[in-house]
Amino acid sequence: MIVVVCLNPALDITHEVPSVRWGGVNRPRAVHARPGGKGLNVARTLRALGADLLLTGLAGGVTGAGIEAELARLGLPAALTPIAAETRRTFTIVENGTEGTTAFNEPGPEVTAREFAAFRAQYEKALAAADAVVLSGSLPSGLAAGTYATLIEAATAAGVPAVLDTHGEALRLGTQAGPAIVKPNRDELADLTGRPLSTKNDLAIAAGQLRTLGAQAVVASLGPEGLLAVTGDGRWRARPTAVAGNATGAGDAVVAALAHGLVLGRPWDERLRHAAALGAAAVAAPVAGEFSDTDYASALSAVAVHREEAG
Amino acid sequence: MIVVVCLNPALDITHEVPSVRWGGVNRPRAVHARPGGKGLNVARTLRALGADLLLTGLAGGVTGAGIEAELARLGLPAALTPIAAETRRTFTIVENGTEGTTAFNEPGPEVTAREFAAFRAQYEKALAAADAVVLSGSLPSGLAAGTYATLIEAATAAGVPAVLDTHGEALRLGTQAGPAIVKPNRDELADLTGRPLSTKNDLAIAAGQLRTLGAQAVVASLGPEGLLAVTGDGRWRARPTAVAGNATGAGDAVVAALAHGLVLGRPWDERLRHAAALGAAAVAAPVAGEFSDTDYASALSAVAVHREEAG
Numbered sequence: 001m002i003v004v005v006c007l008n009p010a011l012d013i014t015h016e017v018p019s020v021r022w023g024g025v026n027r028p029r030a031v032h033a034r035p036g037g038k039g040l041n042v043a044r045t046l047r048a049l050g051a052d053l054l055l056t057g058l059a060g061g062v063t064g065a066g067i068e069a070e071l072a073r074l075g076l077p078a079a080l081t082p083i084a085a086e087t088r089r090t091f092t093i094v095e096n097g098t099e100g101t102t103a104f105n106e107p108g109p110e111v112t113a114r115e116f117a118a119f120r121a122q123y124e125k126a127l128a129a130a131d132a133v134v135l136s137g138s139l140p141s142g143l144a145a146g147t148y149a150t151l152i153e154a155a156t157a158a159g160v161p162a163v164l165d166t167h168g169e170a171l172r173l174g175t176q177a178g179p180a181i182v183k184p185n186r187d188e189l190a191d192l193t194g195r196p197l198s199t200k201n202d203l204a205i206a207a208g209q210l211r212t213l214g215a216q217a218v219v220a221s222l223g224p225e226g227l228l229a230v231t232g233d234g235r236w237r238a239r240p241t242a243v244a245g246n247a248t249g250a251g252d253a254v255v256a257a258l259a260h261g262l263v264l265g266r267p268w269d270e271r272l273r274h275a276a277a278l279g280a281a282a283v284a285a286p287v288a289g290e291f292s293d294t295d296y297a298s299a300l301s302a303v304a305v306h307r308e309e310a311g
Numbered sequence: 312m313i314v315v316v317c318l319n320p321a322l323d324i325t326h327e328v329p330s331v332r333w334g335g336v337n338r339p340r341a342v343h344a345r346p347g348g349k350g351l352n353v354a355r356t357l358r359a360l361g362a363d364l365l366l367t368g369l370a371g372g373v374t375g376a377g378i379e380a381e382l383a384r385l386g387l388p389a390a391l392t393p394i395a396a397e398t399r400r401t402f403t404i405v406e407n408g409t410e411g412t413t414a415f416n417e418p419g420p421e422v423t424a425r426e427f428a429a430f431r432a433q434y435e436k437a438l439a440a441a442d443a444v445v446l447s448g449s450l451p452s453g454l455a456a457g458t459y460a461t462l463i464e465a466a467t468a469a470g471v472p473a474v475l476d477t478h479g480e481a482l483r484l485g486t487q488a489g490p491a492i493v494k495p496n497r498d499e500l501a502d503l504t505g506r507p508l509s510t511k512n513d514l515a516i517a518a519g520q521l522r523t524l525g526a527q528a529v530v531a532s533l534g535p536e537g538l539l540a541v542t543g544d545g546r547w548r549a550r551p552t553a554v555a556g557n558a559t560g561a562g563d564a565v566v567a568a569l570a571h572g573l574v575l576g577r578p579w580d581e582r583l584r585h586a587a588a589l590g591a592a593a594v595a596a597p598v599a600g601e602f603s604d605t606d607y608a609s610a611l612s613a614v615a616v617h618r619e620e621a622g
Contacts (some may be wrong), residue, residue, distance in 0.1 A: 013400070016417045022333075025414045033397070066373035086344070089324065091402050093415065103336045104326045104404065180609065 001045055002259050003126045003153060003160075004041025006057035007107040007119075008140040009067055011089045012288075019097040028093075035067040036090060036288065038137035038165060041252035042259070044289035045278070047076055049260050054079060058119055060109055061086030079126070081119040085109030088140070101248075108140035116143060123151065127158040129244075131263045135174065136165045136255055145213075148174035150194065163259045164215075165251065167191065175213045179307040180262060182215040183255050186222055203228055204235060204308075217268075219258060219275070221248055221251050226276045226303070231268050234307050238272035240280035241302040243295075249288025254279040269305045276303045313357055313445045313570050314437045314471075316462060317350025317368035318430075319419040319451040320378055320391075322400045323599075325582060330408040339404075346378040346385075347401060347599065349448035352563035353570070355600035356589070358387055362571050365390060365437055369430055369451065371420055372397030390437070392430040396420030399451070419451035432493060434462065438469040442574045446485065447476045447566060459485035474570045475526075476562065478502065486524045492525040495567050500531055514539055515546060516617075517541060526581075530569060530586070532562050537587045537614070542579050546617050549583035551591035552613040554606075560599025565590040580616045587614045 012035070015028035043055040054077060059067055060083035067087060071078045088106035095101075127133065133155045135148045148170050155162045161180035165172070167188045175182050184207075190197045193206040207218040207230040217231040226239035257278040261271030277299035281291035284299075323346070326339035354366040366387060370378055371394035378398060380387045399417035406412075426428075438444065444466045446459045459481050466473045472491035475482070478499045486493050501508045504517040518529040518541040528542040538549035570590040572582030588610035592602035595610075 013402070015402070015417070017415070020333075020413070022331075022413050023411050025416060027416055027418065031417050062373045062377035065376070069373065091324075091326070091415075100334050102331070102333050104328070104402075105336060105338055106326070106342050107338065 001129050001131060002053045003050055003123070004039050004043040004046065004053055004055050004132045005123065005133060005135045006037050006043070006055060006137060007111075007143065007147070008138050009035060009037040009040050009057055009059060009064075009087060010106070010108075010153065011063045011066055011087065012036030012171045014092045014094060014302055016067065016094050016096055019095050020093060020102075033044055033066075034287075035070045038252050039134070039253075041289035042134050042136050042165075042256045043076055043078075043280070044074070045253050045256035045291070046260060049256065051260050051263070053077060056080065056119070056126055058083045058109075058111060058115065059087050060084055063087040063089060079122060081115065081122055083109060083111055083115045084160035085111070093246060103140060106193045108138065109142075111140050111142040116147075120154075123156060124158070127155060127160050130155075130158070130160045132161050132163065132180075132259050134163045134165070134259045135179075136163075136252065138166065139170055145169035146173045149177035152179050161262060163255060163262065165255045172213070175210050175215045178214045178216065181217045181219055181258055182210055183219045183221060183251065184210065184259060185251055186220065189220055202230075204230065219272070221253070221254050221279065223247065227254065227272055227279075229268065229272055233268045235309075236268055236272055236305065238276035238303055238305045240276045240299050243299070243309050244279045245283040245284045246286060246288070247283050250282045252288065253282035253291060269307070273300065273303045273305050276305075312440050312442055313362055313364045314434070314441045315350050315354040315357065315364055315366050316434065316444060317348050317354070317366060317448060318422075318454065318458070320346060320348040320351050320368055320370060321417070321419075322374045322377055322398065323403065324400055325345030325403045325405060327405050327407055330406050331371045331404060331413075338531075339585050344377075345598075346381045349563050349566075350445070352560045352569045352600035353445050353447050353476075354387055354389075355385070356564050356567035356593070356602070357571060359602065360567065362567075362574070364388060365512075367391065367430070367434055367437055368543060369394045369420075369422060369426065370398050373393055374398040374400060380490045390433060392426065392433055394420060394422055394426045396422070398483065419449065422451050422453040427458075431465075435465060435469070435515060438466060438471050440584050441466075441469070441471045442541070443472050443474065443491075443570050445474045445476070445566060445570045446490075447474075447563065449477065450481055456480035457484045460488035463488035463490050472573060474566060474573065476566045483524070486521050486526045489525045489527065492528045492530055492569055493521055494530045494532060494562065494569060495521065496532045496562055497534070515541065527552075530565070530583070531566050532590065534558065537581055538565065538590075540579065540583055543581045545584055546620075547579055547616065547618055549587035549614055549616045551587045551610050554591045554594045554610070556594040557597060557599070558594055561593045564593035564602060582615045584611065584616050587616075
């Protein structure tokens, strides 16, 4: 079983408008509301891959209740720990005319020490039956930047490999805790190393630094350029063919595929082939956390994976 | 008791951002969520005035549950009829840097005939104890444009005067049903009469047309220019002194004051003085449905009310 940790889930609300009247009143012609947050996208993708999983995390208020109701409707196995504060929303405005997208992401609820202790107890119980754990997304207010590090240490103590996808200080501290895989994107990597990453070699050096920091493997997602992996088994690149679409959630599909490949014991080249293909299939799908089997299969045969000499 | 009908309430969500990154990801530094919709603003204002009231209407889904929880917390007497579909949200972005405001208003839920029949039964029960009824705001999907007209006819049959504040076809049909007062703003009046209203006399003629259509009195709210009333007791203007602030909800404050004045049996000049003052106090308040007693009192002494000769 893969335990997916989603400490800051969201109700993702999307408004479609022909074109935005800035400074005016807009009447969206289509409204979508669905559970989101990076961990939730990972869980949905794992489920579509047929993996055995349990979604854990925190949910509060009417927004939290709405998310739990929708997870039950989707049949996604979940055990969310209740909190008093309101789960966050994200608002995305899609302009149908221009394909422009503007997002407004709420910061998330205040979580108390007592609530986190209750989550922690549920998490450790879930670890006992886990083959891997995925820690994904931002931390809500009130949780220390070292929260993921603590959860990775607990996983390691239970002999469970961890996959980490977050940013900033939580990524730095989490990496130091020695997860099996960290998956930064280009911005997160640049942010962490504190310098622009203009060349392929810059990227490889930065990914290598995260490995030095503690990660057993680093897989950087580079958008249309695919994946760059620095692992104990060498340096790899996996490049899909170009796809047009919505890149939101593509990184989460990559994380799901990496965790799935880890649990299945796939070698790195196969893990990366599947991860790059699933990322591409997610871009082609209109909604984060979804993909079509056809897109996945055709992307899989088109991904170019090769091993690189260390620079 | 004043019965306030709010068929399309909303959860009003406001995000404050320093300045919007269009096409990017924004992280609001403050998030507010509160029950809204014009009828709800009217009910809150009536309560602040000390009026006895009952909020009626429709609520569904987790958003509806959130609104009901917040009404209970505010101690606002409410009896909302449950519906299966999700109550709407409005999403407003306030740019602190420029004071610019952009709104995205969801259209509202589909209401079935059976659900509306259940509301209708609750409404007729409430009418038995009502001194006035206020019908305010847009109609959700699935309800005919003649819905307010039907509810006004039921009020008239029960001997209860009705105050109507809506727009478009619902306003036209509602006006024909003979409410005690209709309160259009300048745009609604222009929309209904089908021509631009450039001069004071144009406005007076248009308001007179609504009276001919069936309204016993018409009070047009003209923003900083105050109120123009065409009544059975002649034509009136009420002009407050200029106030800076947020005009959202000022029209709802005017409606609340008009209903309150009607129930108290105030003569037209006094009704209009209070309505214009409360509108100005609402502009000065940061949040729709609220005002400070000090602003109200000082606006009240500053409003100029005069009776006009018919043009």
